[in-house]
Structure formats: C-alpha cells, structure tokens
Amino acid sequence: ELGRVGYFRPDTLPADFQAELTVTRHYTPRQYGFTFTNGIQASWVEVDADTGFVKLLKHWCVEDSGTVINPMLVDEQLRGGVVQGIGAALFEECLYSPDGQMLNANMADYLVPMAGEMPDIVCGHVETPTKQSQLGAKGVGEAGTAGAPGAVMNAINDALAPLGARVFSMPFTPERILRALGKVD
Known part of the structure; x- marks a missing residue:
C-alpha cells in the first residue's frame, strides 16, 4: 500500500516527505555466466522463377526456453525475432556509394518487413528447465x-x-535470385 501511494499518489503524502522508491537485486548464475537455448525453425516459401519474388507461406519456430512463465509473451517474443530474421534474409541491406555515402539511410529506401508480407508464424515450445536460474527459465x-x-x-x-x-x-532479393537462375547479369 505504501508503495502504491508513494508512486501513484505522492500528492497525498506530507509536504516534507520525499518518496524515493528504490529496489536493487543482484543475480549471479550458479555455474556459468549464460544459459543455452535450443530451437529449430523452418520456412515454407514460394519463389516466382520469372520475377525472383519470394512469398513466405508459413514459418515454424520451436524453442526450448526452459520454464515458460508467460506462454503468450514468449510466443510474441519469438514472432518478433522471426520477423527480424526474415527482414535480414529478404529485405535489409545497407547500400553505399563508392565514396562511402550510405544510399538508403531513410525509411523510404531501407527496406524492412511489413505485416502484410509476413507469413503465419507457428510457435512451439519444449520445456527443459535450466539449473542456472531459480525458475528454470532461459x-x-x-x-x-x-x-x-x-x-x-x-x-x-x-x-x-x-x-x-x-x-x-x-x-x-529478386535480383540475386534471378542472377542465380541465370536470367540477369
């Protein structure tokens, strides 16, 4: 109750009282300074051999995150990471002029994945709790x-x-795919 009042209603406290809410907690892993996660992913795509365009049809991601505390949050973290990875695979590239000037330094020219281009991303979980954390989460x-x-x-x-x-x-990119197919130089 005191924390709630100090944070949300400091105006109700005495004028000479300064609410300073501070919590400090340190955690040291038991054996290593890190934990390992394991996972597997697969994509189903359609490639147009005439245009080089790739259409993502579906993506699967199964991850061992240890003890899953909030499954919906974990699914969305996975999906967000998958979208970033798809962006790296299909869209994102820094282009430079011969004198080193970045040519696509704004959001109109630097391509990133959009929601309409993303496939259905199916998430699955394997729970192997780690001994490195108190909750077994990774x-x-x-x-x-x-x-x-x-x-x-x-x-x-x-x-x-x-x-x-x-x-x-x-x-x-479509250009690189067409080049691999021998359709452009």
Missing part, C-alpha cells in the same frame, strides 16, 4: 532472429534446386 528474445535467416535461405534453395540454382548472399 532467454527467448534472440531465438527467432538467429534461426529465421537460415530457415528462409534453405526454403528458397529447396525451391530453386530443381532449376539448378542456389543463393547464399543475404538479403535474398
């Missing part, structure tokens, strides 16, 4: 970002394989 924020580019690249290369083409350099 990190989850980076999980989607790390695996998504590889999943997208593998899906694109699976789609291009019957045509004898492969791409390796991100972002996997």
Whole structure:
C-alpha cells in the first residue's frame, strides 16, 4: 500500500516527505555466466522463377526456453525475432556509394518487413528447465532472429534446386535470385 501511494499518489503524502522508491537485486548464475537455448525453425516459401519474388507461406519456430512463465509473451517474443530474421534474409541491406555515402539511410529506401508480407508464424515450445536460474527459465528474445535467416535461405534453395540454382548472399532479393537462375547479369 505504501508503495502504491508513494508512486501513484505522492500528492497525498506530507509536504516534507520525499518518496524515493528504490529496489536493487543482484543475480549471479550458479555455474556459468549464460544459459543455452535450443530451437529449430523452418520456412515454407514460394519463389516466382520469372520475377525472383519470394512469398513466405508459413514459418515454424520451436524453442526450448526452459520454464515458460508467460506462454503468450514468449510466443510474441519469438514472432518478433522471426520477423527480424526474415527482414535480414529478404529485405535489409545497407547500400553505399563508392565514396562511402550510405544510399538508403531513410525509411523510404531501407527496406524492412511489413505485416502484410509476413507469413503465419507457428510457435512451439519444449520445456527443459535450466539449473542456472531459480525458475528454470532461459532467454527467448534472440531465438527467432538467429534461426529465421537460415530457415528462409534453405526454403528458397529447396525451391530453386530443381532449376539448378542456389543463393547464399543475404538479403535474398529478386535480383540475386534471378542472377542465380541465370536470367540477369
């Protein structure tokens, strides 16, 4: 109650009383300075061989985040990370002029994924509690970002394989896909 009044209603406290709300807590992992998360991702894409355009149809992400405390929040952290990873795989690239000037330094020219371009992202969980934390929880924020580019690249290369083409350099733009297909120089 005192904390609520001190934070939300300091006007009700005596004039000479200064509410200073401070909490300090330190945590030291038991054995290592970090925890490991494990996961797997897969993408289902459609590649138009005439235009080089990639359409994301579905993406799956299964992550071992240890004890999942808030499943909905963890799912959204995974989805946010996956969108960042898809952005790296398909859109985001810094372009520079020969004299080192960035050519796409504004949001009109620097491409990022938009909601309408994102597939349905299905999240799954495996719970292997870690002994490193009191609750058995592990990190989850980076999980989607790390695996998504590889999943997208593998899906694109699976789609291009019957045509004898492969791409390796991100972002996997239509121009790079058409170059891999031998349709542009």
